[in-house]
Amino acid sequence: MTMSDEEVGRTVDNLGNSPYEIASSLQELGILGTRYAAGSCPIANYVKTLVPEAYAVASWESTSWVTFPDGSTEEDDEISHLAEHSATVFEFQHMFDRGGFPGLEESDEQEIN
Secondary structure (H helix, E strand, O other): OOOOHHHHHHHHHOOOOOHHHHHHHHHHHOOOEOOOOOOOOHHHHHHHHHOOOOOEEEEEOOEEEEEEEOOOOOOOOEEEEEEEOOHHHHHHHHHHHOOOOHHHEOOHHHHHO
């Protein structure tokens, strides 16, 4: 992993000191997401830019799970890392899921293109 779990958590926390600052930072970075989708919410999509070698990222509540293949031939074998986030990130995610930041939502048209 190019960044440690702590570095990922700290980098996400540094997006802002309030849910609105986090939304503004993500919008400036062009990061969008899907509501109620842990693997494609804006925070998960941002973490994917921090750790491009991961094959799966999911963010839920105050944690991002970053998953890598373990190098074995078994498809189910994987190594997961957990990056903890602040309560502010947790609050942002809840507000986003409830439609609080429509400018960060991917539209159906964007998903197709």
